[in-house]
């Protein structure tokens with residue numbers, strides 16, 4: 599078996615400009631899908647996959663994320679003294695030492711954000727979660743990827759088909775042979791110009807990478823959008839290391855866009871036993 603994936607990096611330093619003014623003083627990762635912040639779904643997914651250490655690459659104005667995964671002493675003491683249960687806080691009180699926060703001091707791109715975690719990741723394979731990509735599945739997306747990794751090792755990225763008109767917004771895979779949920783990755787290109795993408799298979803915000811990527815990122819030059827791109831560093835590993843895409847069996851919402859965010863809220867709320875039936879009635883009336 600390849601070495602276990604014990605650590606995960608969550609790049610959460612982005613400014614969230616697409617959601618202004620909501621994100622002026624609230625980190626975009628703290629926007630709720632129904633009743634829990636986006637970042638918490640990603641953390642739940644990581645814990646389900648057996649991840650033990652959560653490394654958040656944050657920036658100025660992101661302290662709410664750190665507070666969210668801490669013990670809220672005043673809140674808990676008040677609730678307890680009122681005889682109220684604390685189970686709504688399940689999944690937010692992290693074990694001491696399991697969360698690490700490092701800062702990305704300048705917005706130089708996703709590749710640079712990941713590189714900021716290099717000392718904490720050390721020399722072992724690690725996962726990456728982009729919390730904007732909201733994945734709903736049983737088991738979760740990362741658990742499916744870790745199961746595949748335990749069998750084949752190397753580097754894995756979550757691969758997902760999108761409409762060809764959307765490929766210019768994503769990292770795109772040049773696919774090789776397909777075997778079940780696994781697709782060989784022959785090449786990667788970040789945000790290809792419309793009409794030039796090698797396929798409609800995108801990199802959908804979940805990765806399991808070998809630590810060698812950190813060494814490549816060290817010298818990675820700026821790429822698409824003038825930013826240091828993780829995709830460009832990964833592309834350099836293809837050929838010397840195993841690289842596969844994993845097709846996720848589940849639903850994906852791009853919560854980096856307003857449409858995806860609204861769809862995630864609607865779909866999740868409709869699936870909840872307490873509010874789902876009433877919401878469906880309401881939605882039916884709205885569209886008639």
Ligand code: G1P
Pocket residue numbers: 708728730731767768769770788800801802803827828829854
């Ligand atoms: C990032 C990655 C891109 C990936 C996308 C998934 O882009 O650079 O390769 O496909 O996330 O959402 P961003 O959305 O930060 O522009």
